[in-house]
Amino acid sequence: MRHPTQDRGRVYRRCGCRDTHRRQLGAHCPRLLCDPDHGTWTYAVDVPWPDTRRHTVRRGGYPNEDAARTDLHRFLDGKAYGYSPDPRQTTGDYLLAWLAAQELRLKPTTLARYRAYVHQDLIPALGHIPLDDLAYEHIDAYARAELAAGRGKVTVHRILATLSSALGAAVLRHRLGHNPAKPAIIPRPPTPERRIWTPDEAVRFLDYAHKHDPLFANLVELIINTGMRKGEALGLHWDDVHLDEGVLFVRYTLSTVDNHYIVLTAPKTPSSLSWIAINQRARRALEDLADHHFLGYTLPAHGYVFHHHGRPLNPKKVLDRFHRLCDEAGVPRIAVQDLRHLATTLALNGGVPFVIVSKTLRHRTLSTTANIYSHLTRQAAREAFDAIARILDSAELALHTTQRANQPRDLITQFRDHLTKRQRRTRRERPAHAPIPL
Numbered sequence: 001m002r003h004p005t006q007d008r009g010r011v012y013r014r015c016g017c018r019d020t021h022r023r024q025l026g027a028h029c030p031r032l033l034c035d036p037d038h039g040t041w042t043y044a045v046d047v048p049w050p051d052t053r054r055h056t057v058r059r060g061g062y063p064n065e066d067a068a069r070t071d072l073h074r075f076l077d078g079k080a081y082g083y084s085p086d087p088r089q090t091t092g093d094y095l096l097a098w099l100a101a102q103e104l105r106l107k108p109t110t111l112a113r114y115r116a117y118v119h120q121d122l123i124p125a126l127g128h129i130p131l132d133d134l135a136y137e138h139i140d141a142y143a144r145a146e147l148a149a150g151r152g153k154v155t156v157h158r159i160l161a162t163l164s165s166a167l168g169a170a171v172l173r174h175r176l177g178h179n180p181a182k183p184a185i186i187p188r189p190p191t192p193e194r195r196i197w198t199p200d201e202a203v204r205f206l207d208y209a210h211k212h213d214p215l216f217a218n219l220v221e222l223i224i225n226t227g228m229r230k231g232e233a234l235g236l237h238w239d240d241v242h243l244d245e246g247v248l249f250v251r252y253t254l255s256t257v258d259n260h261y262i263v264l265t266a267p268k269t270p271s272s273l274s275w276i277a278i279n280q281r282a283r284r285a286l287e288d289l290a291d292h293h294f295l296g297y298t299l300p301a302h303g304y305v306f307h308h309h310g311r312p313l314n315p316k317k318v319l320d321r322f323h324r325l326c327d328e329a330g331v332p333r334i335a336v337q338d339l340r341h342l343a344t345t346l347a348l349n350g351g352v353p354f355v356i357v358s359k360t361l362r363h364r365t366l367s368t369t370a371n372i373y374s375h376l377t378r379q380a381a382r383e384a385f386d387a388i389a390r391i392l393d394s395a396e397l398a399l400h401t402t403q404r405a406n407q408p409r410d411l412i413t414q415f416r417d418h419l420t421k422r423q424r425r426t427r428r429e430r431p432a433h434a435p436i437p438l
Contacts, residue, residue, distance in 0.1 A: 008045055009072045011065055015039030041068035047079060059088065078175065091134050092127025094175075098166045107265050112257045117162045121146075126163075131170070136180050139163065143185045157186045194334070196342050201331045208329035216321060218285040219306055220339060225282035227343040227361050230336045231255050232272070234313055235264055236305045241286055247275050248286075250362070256315055264312070272362045 014027040015038055031038045042060035057075070062068035095118045102111060125142050126134065139160065146156045164181035171179050197205070202224065209217035223233050228250065235252035242248065253267045267273050278286065289305055304312050319336055326333045340361075347357050 008076055009043055010045070011041060011043045011068045011072060013039045013041050013065075014060065041065050043068045043072040043075075045072060045075065089131050090127060091129050091131050092123040094131045094170065095122055095127070095163075095166055098169060101169075108257045108263045109255045109265075113158075114162050116258075117159045118166075121159050122163055131176070134167075134180050136185075139181055140185050153186055154189050157184075157189055160185060194338050194341055195332060196338060196345050197331060197334060199346065202342060205326065205329045205331045209325055212328070213321075213325060214288065215306065216325060218289055219318075220322075221285040222282050223336070223339040224343050224346075225279050225285075226276050227340050227347075228276065229253065229268065229272075229340060230315065230318070232267060234304075234306055234315060234318065238290075238303060238305055241290075241305065243283060243286060243290070246283065247277055249275050254312055254315065262312055262314060269362075274362050276360075 012027050013032055015025065015029045015032060017025045017029045017031065019025060029039065040060055041062040041064060042058060043062075044056055044058045046054045046056050048054060059068075059071060059075075062071070099111075099115060099118055102114065106114070125145075126138060129138060143156055143160060146159075147153065160181060161184075164179060164184070167176060167179045167181050170176040206217055206220060209220060219233060222228065222236075223230065226233075226248075228236075231253035232250050235254035236248065236250075237252070240249040240251050250267055250272060252264050253272075254262060254264055256262055286305070303310060306313050322336050323333050344357060344361060347360070348354065352360075
């Protein structure tokens, strides 16, 4: 059975000779008929084009007919799978095509980060290499050069992760036989332990902020008391706040693209799109905002909970303002996102089971929570083992106390038994009518 693509396209020999008018002879050169080594082999195939016209793709320079025909079949097979199998496609061209395909799949913030890595780092360094020739050695040399130039390991790791994602897509679509970016050249750098406020520091900040910036104090109260992400809190709408039921719904997240414009998108993960219960402190913060809202200081009920004259707050300006308030309140600077980690720390230290905390944070899996809060799990493990030691020490102390308490009682009992036995023996040995000694 013939392959369905074998009947498409044509393979022929051509050369670069020219006639007396300097026109290239191509496939009509007379030497091609008598000299089998003259010229090179080329394939040509007509393919549909987006504007409904047909477009002819030609690739030449092959040393023999078999090589040209093999690449022709490879090209047609690639078209059947929906990718460009052009053997001359450079890594740069492929990365640009991959980026264009991601525009409908990725969030604007993620797409902006990928675009920056592709245009500013990957294409200048690796874009000229044919995609089929890209090897692990090229990527390894690039990574070493970047590290030697002073780039951080985290940044280089993210750049290579972007490249690996792009090449992985080529493998899934049968464009490449393997991913040359794997195994990872730079392992994922460990997440540094975060500086988390103590409860005293959190109270000191909130006390100061309530007096000098009530809006910001309410924002911090909401994040600490619900564990919401910064973007989720900034994207919260009044339509999703239900004070009577004591719940709110996380529907959006607010973020910036390239620090230039604000976008409102779906939350980070599907599991993040969920209901959140609010405690009394979070309720008071929202009620305080609602009171100002109904007095006419904010937009109608469908607007943002946190805003400036109806417009959403810029996340970058929120961070700057937060740091100024930290300095004024006399507490260490942390990131706004660290308030979510503070909520986790307080919950775990308060004895809330780890599984419940993970569900409250709306993490996809329990391992996600364990990886992010590994320092807390280590502390919990230490406390668990300390609890085991305390239980054993207590049982051991109780046993020794009992033994010491029972030891004198046993001696007295033994002495009394000894006296009783002697008295009984004496009575048996004494005659029945023996005179009683005076």
